[in-house]
């Protein structure tokens with residue numbers, strides 16, 4: 099049995115109307131029947147356009163959103179069926195690292211307080227002394243100075259704040275960490291360091307990751323298995339190398355065809371598949387195959403009426419398409435869309451994204467994340483080190499202006515029913531040393547996310 103197994107997970111958000119919002123007039127089919135398995139010690143990468151339901155799926159695993167249907171089984175226990183109290187205990191084993199490190203850290207709490215909170219809630223450490231020692235060790239492990247304990251989130255750079263987010267997950271000794279866009283809010287020069295850190299921690303601590311990202315480069319280098327999501331469901335899943343070498347679903351093919359060839363000396367003879375049309379609304383998804391409205395090979399009737407299952411085509415490669423074999427053999431007529439030859443010029447001019455979404459292709463070799471791939475040589479890690487030192491120096495010598503930091507902590511609407519009833523309430527009266535007046539929304543969000 100796999101460590102984490104999702105079976106037919108659906109998350110449908112009701113659309114409410116009426117003066118009291120008491121009339122349900124439809125649903126947003128954010129996640130619409132996802133089944134996947136994450137093996138212990140491995141990384142499952144989930145990619146897809148903005149709005150395809152990646153984040154909702156990640157949150158459903160932690161039950162931060164209500165699961166409409168399906169099961170989420172962690173180590174033999176179906177989390178979807180657990181009473182709230184028991185689920186809270188299970189949350190220690192499932193931690194989340196968020197995209198916006200500042201927004202998910204309470205600006206009024208110092209790092210020791212932020213990291214201790216979950217430990218106290220889950221009964222880790224006999225006393226604060228013991229917890230502090232553990233926090234210090236973990237801060238050191240994630241590359242932060244031990245004097246970080248008494249400092250506040252705004253005093254750190256973006257990369258350091260993400261390290262704090264990772265440390266907050268690690269102190270609870272989780273089995274699975276869900277990383278939601280773990281590096282997309284970071285400067286590209288810092289991204290590889292954080293990716294490297296996640297990989298090193300996985301090796302040392304035997305962690306299991308579910309990594310959600312729109313950036314194919316990040317997912318490729320960190321994942322053992324990759325799942326491609328489109329409009330609430332998986333359209334393809336395969337071991338990382340297989341998916342990149344042999345994408346079979348038309349949507350994945352289109353994504354991959356936007357990936358530039360890294361070597362400028364190599365002539366790129368591939369065809370680029372340009373998708374037509376926008377991503378349909380998840381409140382009104384197309385019938386049949388969800389992708390048929392944009393698929394270059396969509397065939398009349400069948401694709402518009404029958405929803406394809408995710409079928410195993412061998413070697414752990416699963417594809418949800420009625421015509422996988424015919425498309426691979428080149429025997430199926432293209433019905434619409436455009437295929438252009440990818441001359442080097444064409445590729446370089448082409449945007450590294452597909453359709454209306456924001457799935458971005460890996461950039462040319464030499465980008466920080468590509469460098470992370472050369473870990474065998476140690477080059478990426480070596481290159482990353484001086485920058486980490488820079489980051490430390492930056493935080494020690496030039497703390498960010500509190501006002502600017504607070505501005506960055508954009509409050510997002512948080513609609514996490516479970517989290518709000520959880521214990522996490524921001525401490526009151528503990529204003530930051532710098533006297534920053536954090537926005538209430540940011541604090542609320544941090545409190546909700548911290549409840550994970």
Ligand SMILES: Nc1ncnc2c1ncn2[C@@H]1O[C@H](COP(=O)(O)OP(=O)(O)OP(=O)(O)O)[C@@H](O)[C@H]1O
Nearest residue numbers: 111126128147148149150151152153154155380513
């Ligand atoms: N609480 C909610 N109520 C109603 N609709 C929601 C809610 N949360 C998400 N949605 C909708 O569900 C769909 C999937 O959203 P989700 O955030 O999971 O997508 P995503 O792939 O993670 O996108 P992004 O990368 O932009 O975060 C979107 O159409 C979104 O508007």
